[in-house]
Amino acid sequence: MARATVGYNEGAEISEEGRWEDAVMAYTELIESDPSDTDPLARTYRNQGFALDELGRFEEAMADNTVVIELVRRGENSSEVEPFGDEWGSNLG
Numbered sequence: 193m194a195r196a197t198v199g200y201n202e203g204a205e206i207s208e209e210g211r212w213e214d215a216v217m218a219y220t221e222l223i224e225s226d227p228s229d230t231d232p233l234a235r236t237y238r239n240q241g242f243a244l245d246e247l248g249r250f251e252e253a254m255a256d257n258t259v260v261i262e263l264v265r266r267g268e269n270s271s272e273v274e275p276f277g278d279e280w281g282s283n284l285g
Contacts, residue, residue, distance in 0.1 A: 199225070200232045200239075207243055215243040234263040 199222035207215040219240035227233060241256030 200236055203236065203239060207239060210246075212243045212246045216240055216247070219243065234260050237263070 199218065203215055203218040203222060206218055219236050222236050223233065223240070237256045237259045241253040241260070244250075244253035244256065
């Protein structure tokens with residue numbers, strides 16, 4: 193399994209536990225370690241944005257979603273990530 197996939201899965205598990213600050217740190221580390229792996233990168237930015245939203249860091253969450261939108265627009269996302277999916281709270285709406 194590729195490092196990006198392993199790191200993404202770790203971040204997702206931390207998020208599921210509600211450890212938002214730890215999740216942001218895990219996703220940030222992944223983004224900085226392998227930015228060329230764009231499919232997990234788009235999902236990582238989306239999930240990091242969700243964790244930032246949970247922490248009340250709305251501007252940072254919006255910035256992460258802007259990155260997701262740009263990746264999708266450029267066609268650099270094969271998993272069809274929805275930047276503002278149903279899982280997002282009303283804080284970003």
